[in-house]
Amino acid sequence: MPEPRHPYADQPERAYWPKTVRDKHPLDITDWYQKKFSLDGRRIATAGSCFAQHIGRRLRSSGFDFVDTEPAPTVLEPQSRAAFGYHMYSARYGNIYTSWQLLQLFQRAFGTLSPVEDYWVCGDGVVDPFRPTIEPEPFSTVAEMHDQRAHHLACVRQMFHTADVFVFTLGLTEAWCSRLDGAVFPLAPGTVAGTWDSSRYAFANLTYPMVMEDMHEFIDGFQKLQPEGSLLLTVSPVPLVATATTDQVVVATTYSKSVLRAVAGALAAEYECVDYFPSYEIVAASPMGSRFFEPDMREISSHGVDHVMREFFRIHPPPTPTASDQVANGTATPPEEEDVVCDQELLATFGGRQ
């Protein structure tokens, strides 16, 4: 083979901005993604920040072998499932915003971490600090909460033993943790439950090395359970609703997403079993403008979710023709707005009160 004239000479069209972007309508931009592994016949579990709920639901409804080890009671009406943390992900862990939370969920499930923080008081009852909004009302006793937690962690173990593809959406770098042992919470103590105490709790904004370290440790653990397992990473395009840093919220969002995007890319380059799907870019990259954002410029419209999943299903076709396919090829109307549970929204409520 003769040497190319220069390093770009043999690059495909998708490598060139003018050919891929400049002369195209944003919705006609393709070639976002080349898969590293197939999902055919594989058991898929999902977790992550709010945006991951869309991915999970679409995978579930599209006929993939979706793992749900903590399913809703069959008699519970579909519209009530999310309020109790059902059908959001593959078990009832609620939103997992950070790599730190993911790692600790794995460690708590397999007994290598037992946080000192046990419960948060909420009104007349208690909640689980590690999923404080999993039910709309607090548990009446600590014992009841312990029962719920023990069952839940058993379901998480089963999930990691069952799923051979784990789809994780990285959402945030900002986190709240215990000063005692570094146990990390999805929400700051004192927001929905518990009491804020700066001598007991601390804020952390994860750096690239910290996220990398969490993910390395998680991937190692996952690979021990599933030597043939794969990890599909995405980054949520949903901006922060509030930041605890001194930065302006857009600046803080850019920091978070940059770190997460860089980690996802580095892991995909490092591990054969890790892939990155660019949902972040499909929604938030400059050629897309703000077309997929709702007027608040934060929430993603169902049109945007449809577009992301259309690109996903183009590369990972669902096992059978589904409603999603019909939406993609224009033979069916898109689904109603999806009701997504987002704990971060609660911060906006607190902000509004100040």
Next chain:
Amino acid sequence: MFFGDSHLGAIKQARDQTTQTARAEVLGSVEVDFGPVCGIRNYQSEFFTTDGETVRVWAPARKGGSQYRLPAEDGYDWYVLAGPLNASHLYRSIPTWSRYDLPGEHSDRAPMSPALLQRIISDNQYQFCRFIDALLQIELPLVVLDTPPPFRDTRYVREIGPRRLLAVDDAARRRMRDLLDHFQVPIIRVPDTCVEDDGFTRPDYRHPRRDNFHTNVEFGTLMLRRTVEVAGELERDDATIEDSTSRPG
């Protein structure tokens, strides 16, 4: 006028099958009609509309029946609704109760919080709650007919367990009764003599086809008699109220 779920079958049979003399003995001067009747499943999703003056029910239309409106053209003194206290749609879900503990239970099943059980029940009763609210808005003279407790010898009791099944049934009934009390809607209760000490309906009131849920003509006759009694009591109460309110000074 009776209307509502399929438990009215026994009452309708009681009215239709008894001799004229026996019927006169049960009903006295009371006239009884039946509106459209359909299975409880038809009341789990939207089944009516209201314009604030009338309520139009379409649930029976799904089974080949026709829509009907309330108040009925003929006008009735009392409308007796069967269905709100029927919890069978809940305990029929064997996969739920075999997989989940009830609040307070401890087994290898998944725990269910009191809030989750209440949500399951309130979702299940949502359409009936809306319906009752709509009927009260149009000031329909409404009475609710109790549903007989479950029978002991059924596959549901065998699968779920007698104590657990009754706990589900009881939790659902309690919530609906509280609601009806709140709205001051009278309930025609199943006579205590029809229920065994353990809370199940006596087997001699079971439908001859060994139906899992429905009762026979004898039970229908008892409930018909009880309805007439309650209607009489309500008439007397109304008269008393009218009498007391019309009294000067």
